[in-house]
Amino acid sequence: MTTIRLLLADDQALVRGALAALLDLEPDLEVVAQVGRGDEVVARALESAPDVALLDIEMPGLDGIAATAALRARVPRCEVLVVTTFGRPGYLRRAMEAGAKGFVVKDTPAAQLADAVRRVHSGLRVVDPALAAETLVAGASPLTAR
Amino acid sequence: ILLASVAVFGITKVIERNAQLREAYEEIARLAVTEERARMSRDLHDILGHSLTVITVKAELAGKLLPVAPERAVSEVADIERLAREALADVRTTISGQRSVTLVTELGGARNALAGAGIDAEVPTAVDEVPGEHREVFGWVVREGVTNVVRHSGARTCTILLTAHSVEVVDDGRGPEDTGGGGQGLRGLRERVQQAGGRLEVGRAGPDGGFRLKVDMLP
């Protein structure tokens, strides 16, 4: 069994730490790098050679969507799975246009999240349907407008 | 006579419209209050979304660790309790409408204020590393720091940096004046920070100028 190497980028250190621990419990997954800012993603990916990057969207420095585009350009062998808390309008479309293969919520149960990582790694698309619906409601609510 | 009655009609209308306008403006004022509350709720949604995410992920992790590494499970469960308590405190403060200061809502306010002033801003979205007991004083730092950036700096960009024990407001504007000078803002803030067991520093942000306001909580 080959190990899938993971990079995690999330500015919520507690979420990032817990997700890393959960994913590390999977025998075929290994977290090789963690960052808390979007503008550190590419540099750390160049050092640590991950197979899949899990990127948060709202991060300081560079948001996860811009980080996706930068990572796909500089480290094309690394696939991107976007993990987010909220599906604000337009996020899904922009993430996919930037080259992400997957788009799920951060609280996806660990077994499903691990599965999403494996699918993205093998080139498949993974989109959380509820989250997709949320982000496609364009500008529906000022609660989402930022 | 025709003209006279048109005039009377016109003047009556003016009076009537004036009353309607006054009512309309009162209504607007009332609703503006509600809008302010909605803004706070939006911030609250963000914090709740984040807190509940951390709690969910940590609870799942704790469940998995329990059989294999109980001592690590203990610390995850302790984190969960703390996070839930702090989120609850934020909910209570916001609902009660007394709106003392919470870090979360001040960060939201900072984002709005800087955007409104046309200053590029980098404002953290996550506060969960900051222990609950520091959040109020950090909120005051953000509020005064950002107000000053908007009023005095002439900056193009502003960054707010948070760690568990510190908060910084940095801009790339004209920087501090040699005279020191100044009003009540920073003086009052320094007292507040000292009472909370912290230290406040202000100065140049870097060789090219700019202003840095930094608060460290002493361990």
Added chain:
Amino acid sequence: ILLASVAVFGITKVIERNAQLREAYEEIARLAVTEERARMSRDLHDILGHSLTVITVKAELAGKLLPVAPERAVSEVADIERLAREALADVRTTISGQRSVTLVTELGGARNALAGAGIDAEVPTAVDEVPGEHREVFGWVVREGVTNVVRHSGARTCTILLTAHSVEVVDDGRGPEDTGGGGQGLRGLRERVQQAGGRLEVGRAGPDGGFRLKVDMLP
């Protein structure tokens, strides 16, 4: 000429005021939307406040149980995970504005509706016993049941009862009519309930009349 100019003045004023009034009303409409959102957030806060309280208590309990009864701690931690995930789902639904129906917001709506109708209401503030998969259909039950109480019952009091597997809306009004009769409301609701794997019953609440709408989810 004097009169004429007064008239012209008056009419000009009327036109101007009309424009101001139109703008004012547009502003009111915009703000009213915000007000509605604020109401939703308020409902959300009530229930989330409750969820967070339960999470806090359970985390504390789990921490105490861990060294002495780890198997019981496991189930508390599993509860926490479920509660947090469901609360998060409620936050998301409310924010996205798709908000089909959630039990949380319907209970808030019920409270408002009954208060508005001058009916004394007993409405649960906690939904955490109800599994996530029943919440939407229970939300529809509350919505239709309470709408009917307000429209048809003539009741003085109304009680909503929740368990993990059932929801009831009971009032002390004139009770069901012998003719059965009726519109789309209960018929549509019955279909919805059956599709979700439940059973809907309506009938007299007690010997003195009153109306009871009860839905049981089949195990």
